[in-house]
Amino acid sequence: MTIPSEWRRTHLSKEINPSLSGSRVVVLGMILSVRRQGGLCFIILQDGCGMIQVTAHKDKIPSQIFDKLVELKPHSYIGVKGIVKAIEKAPRGVEVEAEDLYVFSEPKKLPPFEMFAKTLPSLDKRLEIRAVDLRRPKSQAIFKLKHQVLQSIRNFLVERNFIEVNTPKIISSATEGGATLFPLLYYDKEAFLAQSPQLYKEQLSSVFERVFEIGPVFRAEKFKTPRHLSEITSVDVEMAFADYRDVMNLLEEMIDYVIRNLIDKCSEELQLLEVKFEEAKTPFKRITYDEAYNILKDLGVEVSWGEDFSTLALKKLGQINKGFYFITDWPTISKPFYIKPKDDNSEISESFDLMYGSLELSSGGSRISSRDLLVKRLKQQGLNPKLFDYHLRIYDYGMPPHAGLGLGLERLMMAITGISNIREVTLFPRDQSRLTP
RNA sequence: GCCCUGGUGGUGUAGCCCGGCCUAGCAUCAGCGGCUGUCGCCCGCUGGACGCGGGUUCAAAUCCCGCCCAGGGCGCCA
Numbered sequence: 240m241t242i243p244s245e246w247r248r249t250h251l252s253k254e255i256n257p258s259l260s261g262s263r264v265v266v267l268g269m270i271l272s273v274r275r276q277g278g279l280c281f282i283i284l285q286d287g288c289g290m291i292q293v294t295a296h297k298d299k300i301p302s303q304i305f306d307k308l309v310e311l312k313p314h315s316y317i318g319v320k321g322i323v324k325a326i327e328k329a330p331r332g333v334e335v336e337a338e339d340l341y342v343f344s345e346p347k348k349l350p351p352f353e354m355f356a357k358t359l360p361s362l363d364k365r366l367e368i369r370a371v372d373l374r375r376p377k378s379q380a381i382f383k384l385k386h387q388v389l390q391s392i393r394n395f396l397v398e399r400n401f402i403e404v405n406t407p408k409i410i411s412s413a414t415e416g417g418a419t420l421f422p423l424l425y426y427d428k429e430a431f432l433a434q435s436p437q438l439y440k441e442q443l444s445s446v447f448e449r450v451f452e453i454g455p456v457f458r459a460e461k462f463k464t465p466r467h468l469s470e471i472t473s474v475d476v477e478m479a480f481a482d483y484r485d486v487m488n489l490l491e492e493m494i495d496y497v498i499r500n501l502i503d504k505c506s507e508e509l510q511l512l513e514v515k516f517e518e519a520k521t522p523f524k525r526i527t528y529d530e531a532y533n534i535l536k537d538l539g540v541e542v543s544w545g546e547d548f549s550t551l552a553l554k555k556l557g558q559i560n561k562g563f564y565f566i567t568d569w570p571t572i573s574k575p576f577y578i579k580p581k582d583d584n585s586e587i588s589e590s591f592d593l594m595y596g597s598l599e600l601s602s603g604g605s606r607i608s609s610r611d612l613l614v615k616r617l618k619q620q621g622l623n624p625k626l627f628d629y630h631l632r633i634y635d636y637g638m639p640p641h642a643g644l645g646l647g648l649e650r651l652m653m654a655i656t657g658i659s660n661i662r663e664v665t666l667f668p669r670d671q672s673r674l675t676p
Numbered sequence: 677g678c679c680c681u682g683g684u685g686g687u688g689u690a691g692c693c694c695g696g697c698c699u700a701g702c703a704u705c706a707g708c709g710g711c712u713g714u715c716g717c718c719c720g721c722u723g724g725a726c727g728c729g730g731g732u733u734c735a736a737a738u739c740c741c742g743c744c745c746a747g748g749g750c751g752c753c754a
Contacts, residue, residue: 272715279712296712328713349706351686355716358688358704363746419753435754460753461677467753475754550750575754592754602754645754672746 252291257325314346380508406439419459432457470669477643518562557597576616579605595654603644610634
């Protein structure tokens with residue numbers, strides 16, 4: 240539809256403030272709520288960046304405009320032309336007193352949830368019409384925060400001379416073994432959706448020294464938990480002439496930077512979601528795998544040295560350690576083939592996981608930069624070095640020491656918002672049973 | 677792959693264990709009416725539900741079996 244020229248927006252909701260009092264404006268947006276009080280009507284109009292209260296007085300405007308306005312339902316997309324009034328009783332001390340109305344769209348039906356409801360339908364029901372669910376201010380706030388987190392991460396890394404790269408998501412073989420990949424047909428060959436940009440970013444660190452990628456990764460494990468998805472956003476960082484201690488320091492600084500930025504720029508969203516950041520003080524605690532192992536043993540939790548901690552074990556650790564903390568120096572056997580064993584003890588690796596309570600947010604470490612050692616480690620892990628030839632051949636031409644990390648963006652959002660279901664912090668989550676929307 | 681829990685109007689729930697007093701309660705919502713400073717408004721009236729199939733019983737929302745769907749846990753998992 241062509242938008243009539245007199246119904247072009249003059250101001251966004253957030254631009255309307257008491258100093259504009261008396262000016263005539265056109266605001267466009269979607270109705271969140273309509274409340275009528277006799278001859279007075281209050282409408283909360285939401286646009287892309289906030290909301291503004293619109294009022295209509297029966298005795299000040301033509302009756303057909305007033306009558307139309309009061310019968311409008313939430314989810315109607317409208318334009319309102321009116322005068323800005325600075326009024327203390329209005330939210331933010333300002334409102335638009337309507338003179339004219341333009342209706343772009345009215346809903347044929349109402350969604351199964353209310354815009355400000357205290358009780359919500361199950362997430363499953365809401366996901367069926369996710370874009371409508373996102374009209375709820377609280378739902379939107381999550382993704383405005385996520386956007387700001389992404390912006391902050393980019394700013395932080397770029398300020399430190401990292402460059403952003405993009406690597407293939409269609410790959411020929413298992414990146415690191417272990418995880419189940421999604422197979423697909425690539426012309427007449429078998430291919431897979433990438434589980435990680437790991438090997439590509441390592442190669443690129445030999446060129447640009449500092450690289451990062453923010454993009455989707457895919458896992459075909461049949462998870463059915465509130466913290467796993469089949470498709471997630473991974474923040475991958477790799478840097479040359481660095482080891483795992485440098486990476487941990489970088490990650491810690493980055494999270495601190497991200498949180499400071501949120502406090503600075505997203506106070507409304509944080510308030511709406513009741514986020515406090517009480518458990519986000521740097522420096523983050525660092526405990527070694529062996530220390531964690533002994534703590535768990537003393538608690539009577541079943542642990543076997545060399546293995547990843549079980550869900551139960553992580554829960555116990557999370558009870559002891561609130562907020563962010565590192566678990567460092569993992570047994571080499573528990574880590575992927577490219578993680579560097581310690582020079583003085585090859586049983587232990589230069590590696591870390593960043594935890595938030597019992598939730599694993601990130602893992603990383605120093606990487607092996609010798610081809611021979613990589614081949615040895617591949618064999619130890621039961622992987623066929625021939626399948627990795629496209630990667631290993633690069634090492635013949637020299638490779639600086641390097642280290643890096645992978646961070647699950649959605650997991651970070653769970654930690655930041657305190658939301659316990661990863662689907663809630665993902666616009667269109669993919670899991671075992673959900674391929675739409 | 678295995679185990680556990682749940683499914684009641686559009687939505688969220690009570691009732692189920694211990695069958696009858698359920699003509700299924702409450703809140704929200706929707707429809708109609710009233711209200712000129714609301715902001716999760718308020719007031720009055722009206723409306724709407726036991727996941728699907730089978731069984732037991734004089735009687736099933738309630739007990740049993742199967743199926744479907746959802747949630748959670750284990751295993752597994754940068």
